[in-house]
Amino acid sequence: MTELTWTDALALQLPAMDDTHREFVDLLSIVARAADDTLIAAWAALIDHTDHHFGQEDRWMRETGFSSVNCHTTQHGVVLRVMREGLELGRAGRLDVIRQMAGELAQWFPQHAQTMDAALALHLRSVGFDAASGELARPELLPEAPISGCGSGSCSPAPAGQSG
Template sequence: MQALNWTPALWLGFEPMDAMNRDFMTLLGRAQEASDGTVVTTWQALVAHAVQHFGAEDAWMRSEAFATAEQHTLEHRVVLNLLREGLGQAQGGDLAPARQMAGELGAWFSRHTQSLDAALALHMRRVTTTTA
């Protein structure tokens, strides 16, 4: 499992995204370390955050007609569906899929942040600088 540590490589320079990404990392870390008795509640918190987090990014991309919005939004949808599936399985008593996903999401998060999120953050910094 990839250790979750905030590093300068994950800093995007657009505080709304940086804050959401730090929160995602914190919640994912809790899900990775959750005891059997807390897997469901930690996973619920992660799913709730992802809904808000991905929704905010998707709204920014729509409002700015962002060039790679379709790919970025699709990735959000896929990951959110997986998170919901993991939650459903955990709620049904099968914790293994959620535990496996929690382990794999760290690597996904790092790649997603350094590629798709980085491009969106750059765009948002430019847009908010020119409209301020």
């Protein structure tokens, strides 16, 4: 199984997000190294963290003008749903499914962090979002319309009358 370790390449220069991502990587590593008798508990702890982690990012997107129906939020929902399905299968004795999912998450996460989360971090920094207080230093820079797609210009739909 592929095991993910934290590197500076995963850092997005947004402390609240980086701390949460580092914790995700640490918990995923615990799952990767877990013995069969501790795997379910380790996976459940990762799911609890991920639920909070994704919920936090989804809330930041809503509060700062990312659409609530963008593909970043959708991806969070799909990944969390699959993780929960894996927990049920694991509880039914299919520990191999959890181990496979952990390997897939180790491959998925860097791509997600370096694309979708990087776009969100850039947006949050640009509007001066303080993750601790939820306050915006530059609310005048909030987008006029919610950002759709993944949050970057490369995957947002073109405005009406323009081709993409």
